[in-house]
Amino acid sequence: MHNFDYARADSTRQAVSSHGPDKQAAYLAGGTTLLDLVKIDIMRPEQVVDINRLDLKRIETLNDGRTRIGALVTNTALARDERIASDYAVLSEALLSGATTQLRNKATTAGNVMQRVRCPYFRDGVSNCNKREPGSGCAAIEGHNRSVHAVLGTSEHCIATHPSDMCVAMAAIGATITVEGPEGQREIDFLDFHLLPGDTPEREHALKPGELITHVTLDAPLDNSRSHYLKLRDRASYQFALASSAVIVTLEGDTITDARVALGGVGTRPWRAHEAEAALKGQKATEATFQKAAGIAFKSATPYAHNAFKIPLGQQAIVRNLTTLTA
């Protein structure tokens, strides 16, 4: 571990100025990603800005029906919030399927959005990894790539999954990320926030240097919708998704009038499956419809040596989720 300077911020302004536009600084929220990676020398900030005192711990329903979540709302608080549990069940379920109670008590909304990949070659500090050392290569592509590597959105430079469950639900719901930076405040569409690896896998998100996430605002829930998060993995708890689906549907009789599908564990970012949604809308809620949509969601998938099973598994996550929701 490298030594770093520590500053505690009492306001967002102060946080942003303590951080500065310098890339060698990091905001400290719950610390469950940051401190782990600092301890193993994978993240080496010179300056850590503790933001835990900021007044960003509220969940508010806005006049337009949207829900604004403070960056520091913990995963536990968010999952257990009554409005979230009733209006955005998929989000509550996604949060509760992640990590453990202890971790969720520490983990924050913004920290979860910003969590880093679980790829072991990224974390070992020695293997070739374009994310850690741009241009060095990707040890995972020809290496061991079973559980935390993607089949969607991969590039020849990086195939690590974005590990979050929460973000998959948010991708399905639709959201806006509010940030505050050296140049002031701005908003970023949630679906534009996480970047595909392409040939710059070291660039993971749309934040400019020094920008602080202050809020995530969820789109208003779809009227009369039902939603569910289904997470598939080896053991029953405390494991990142091998494949997961966040599904929101509205029905009229047995016809699907609207659908949102996002996938986890299979994509290099929280994966919104727009084409699959299109294949569902206006269709009868039948197994055949679900299978077809699921197939479409994975039509551009690339299997690697150990994770090819995620292609059928991801489709099963979609089909079963829809089956449950429309039963």
Added chain:
Amino acid sequence: MSDSIIGAGAIGSGPKRIDGQRKVTGAAPYAADHHPDNVAYGYGVFSTIASGTVAGLDLDAARQSPGVIDIFHHEHFPELHRSPSSMAQGNKVEETRLPFEDNKVYYEGQFVALVVADTFENARAAARKVGVNYKSDQAIANLDQGVTAHGTQKGQGNHERGDAAGNFDGAAHSIDVTYTTPVETHNPMEMHASVASWEGDRLTIFESSQGVVQQQGALAKIFGIPPEHIRVESPFIGSGFGAKLWMWPHAVAASAAAREIGRPVQLVVPRQQMFTTTGHRPETCQRMRLATDENGKLVSLRHESINTTSFTDQYVETCGSVTKSLYSCPNLTVSHETTQVNRGTPTSMRAPGAAPGLFALESAIDEMALEAGVDPLEFRMNNYAERDESLDLDFSSNHIREATERAAEKFGWHDRNPDVGSMRDGHEIIGYGMAACNWEALKRECEARVSLRADGTAYVTCATQDIGTGTYTIIAQTVSDLTGLPIEKITVRLGDTSYPKGPISGGSWTTATTLPAVAAATRKAIEELKGYATSGKGDFADAASDSLTFENGQLTHDGQSVDYVDVLKGQKLASADGHAHTQGADSQYSYRSFGAHFVEVRWDPGISNLRVSRVVSAIDVGRVINSMTARNQVEGAIVMGLGMAHFEATEYDARNGRPVNNNYAEYVVPVHADQPPEVDVILLDYPDLEFNEFGARGIGEIGITGMAAAVANAVYHATGKRIRDLPIFKEKLMENIPAVQSA
């Protein structure tokens, strides 16, 4: 005295662990909780290649790092000696090569340097600044690569009777199948740790150890000093599962560093290196050839196993150990071979040999039964051995038929529909599977000391360990049983080489080994007490010592009773003491424990989810000393077996031999949510009095044996897929997995 019959009182009941409160309140000190005055902290620099040499070290940055005291490596480390590594001599280690012996690298995660600094954080920060220049060779990354590159070496534990090959070809039914098991890593919660302090040429070391006496002996050989100059303490350990039976290089490194810098040194092995430098269960490949006659009686059985070992030592995983004697078969061959790979030296992991071996054997028995058209339970009943045909001895006690039948009954085996995939519940397909379990009953030499003290308490010492299994408690029960003292009045001290020599906590022999010694020492203490009572100054001055009885703390003679405390106080004596030395098992019988697991799995093909939903196990381990801790051992072993069946595998990168999932997040062990909703353990509780006066054989390991096979057999019943390669990952059961072009 009333002959102090064991079993009259506390034995068999279930008092809670006497150390439980200290553990859950944090009052029990574990090795790394010790921070002696002036202690310094070590942190390893571990090789990042699996094969090659250290060509050079760049220490400049590390030396300038805050708090650094010294940096040890192959050019800066005291000259030490190797331990002969003999269990009989009491100095066994698994990895005989000393740390920093030379510049060779045999596995990833091997110590290549040790930084010692004033704090743990400073040591770690500096360790990361050590630059290592390697000359890397092509690593042998797995079993296949080892066999291809340089073949195999012969191992021990082989057996041959009759003519297995000659009776195979013409047999009515036969199978020839190969099973593999991956590297599994013990992963006890508490990481390995040593805290070493020297005073002159005397060493005290706190260690998380399952065998303080062996570690003392090994350190004595390595440092060339008398064992009496070394004290190893391990009163509490956060489990070991075999990983802490024998000392590993970190303890040598910590001890040497402490002597060199003249300060105590604490060294904790980081989680990542718990996968590399403290042992693991090796990878195995087991070819099984079985044949039966028309009636499904075994006529030929061959179990040929290869396991990986390190380039520095040969460790043999005796997969065929149970195969020799579980089933009756006149023509049988068991052979073990090893192949060298670039991994650390493997070691015993809960039920070594038997756990992977019974995965192969009990899966093969299932396959053989189906091939012969016989129900797997009936097949076993037809073939279970009546005596140990490998040793040509009777079993001291064997109730496997009753165990199998009782578990089958309770489980509902007879109601199953044997057709593959025929039992359904909603989305799920249900499968039933069974397997036998088996473990050798062992007993070793042991010493113990018991003092009956004038304050009304008893004090018991033995240099064995309680590794979380309940040894403290059952020893207290034993003394309570013999003296009538309540458990709360009995202090038990273990895990310290300053006590009389006790056994390693392994092989499931602690109970059978220590209780007879403790009982003998208690009886000697009672004899001494009677001697005081009948001496000139005693309460029964003229009586013959053997005319006194001792019960419930009272000495009685001719209807007159005296509390033993008064006997001691009357003569101003502190205590009456007994020291005993008991011997290991004889070879009159074949001593083994037996049982059977019945497992229900549920496979949901729509989401490719496999779960174990029900387990019924009946186990015959002789007398049960403590019903709570005994049941806990079997339940824990069942869960561990379930992990072996469908989660656990240390994965190595085939290109360079590096372990990939060397952490608690990616190395998947079962969590609470994976516990089967129903686990029913039946303990038969037949005392095996040929084995020892307690009739107890030992229970720590048998529960994991056979579990993986029972799960695999149930998976076959549910899905029609025979998984011969552990773990049973979901992709092995899935359909329509696209082919992969690259790699």
